[in-house]
Amino acid sequence: MSENKIINTVTEIFTDFLVKNKQRKTPERYAILNEIYHFEGHFDIESMYIKMKNKNYRVSRATLYNTVDLLLECHLIRKHQFGKAQAQYEKSYSNKQHDHLVCTSCDKVIEFCDPRIQGIMNVIEQAMEFKISRHALNLYGLCKECQKKLN
Amino acid sequence: MSENKIINTVTEIFTDFLVKNKQRKTPERYAILNEIYHFEGHFDIESMYIKMKNKNYRVSRATLYNTVDLLLECHLIRKHQFGKAQAQYEKSYSNKQHDHLVCTSCDKVIEFCDPRIQGIMNVIEQAMEFKISRHALNLYGLCKECQKKLN
């Protein structure tokens, strides 16, 4: 799917969500959604705030936090905590569920997929009578580059 | 292994670690280790601080954070971030590696083990040339009790 197509679709999804939840369709909210979907990879609130400030958007951290919560609710973004207080986010539409390798030396985050995780989730859901809605598998260690660097 | 035996062993491990790293063997550090190993389940710094204050230990948050870092370094405790800023910790000696079900309604944390995760880690380590040192698999959803409550 082309980037434009994706942005049109997520904008529609967001609009439907706002209408359904009797929330206002403010330009700030759409600007934030748009920024997020034009960006590749993981971001945190502060870096997104700086980036939008630099582009002369008039946004506040408060609105970013608020909008990010809305986008989480309608599953247009995902939130991650890779072992630190500061949360990271990433777009999730047209971006299949994946897990993360986190380099404990350079903080780089690499994505990977392994279908067997779904199997584990199915077994655990049955065995523990727990209704699973999402998962996070983070593998911490050293990326290829840092292994070399530290030798 | 009995609790006393475990506490003797971890105290020894901690002492060795402190000596090896030329760190002082202070009563505060041992008091904290002792508190942690007398406690079942997950704790955060603040609740451990309150608990120790109530027992009339003379400890500060700073020392708790400092000591927890030392205990992490010698692998006597593990640190978790279950999707919030506040970190949680648990003792890890004589406590086999496990993963967590986190109830998004009541914040309860349930442990589970699935040996297949090791298999996934082995495959990914090879495929991605990433040296994995630890992992965290968190399954988020509703526990049995909250499923009932919310119906």
Next chain:
DNA sequence: ATGTCTGCAAAGCTTTTGCACTGAT
């Protein structure tokens, strides 16, 4: 017109740091 959402700034929470004192070596 109404009342929600906004930016801004201030407050809240968790964690870290600075400083003078204590106590392990």
Next chain:
DNA sequence: ATCAGTGCAAAAGCTTTGCAGACAT
């Protein structure tokens, strides 16, 4: 006798809240 480790309090960093004004409805 040293000086690392401590408690305390203040600072720092991320997130939330309060408020007056703006704007989507």
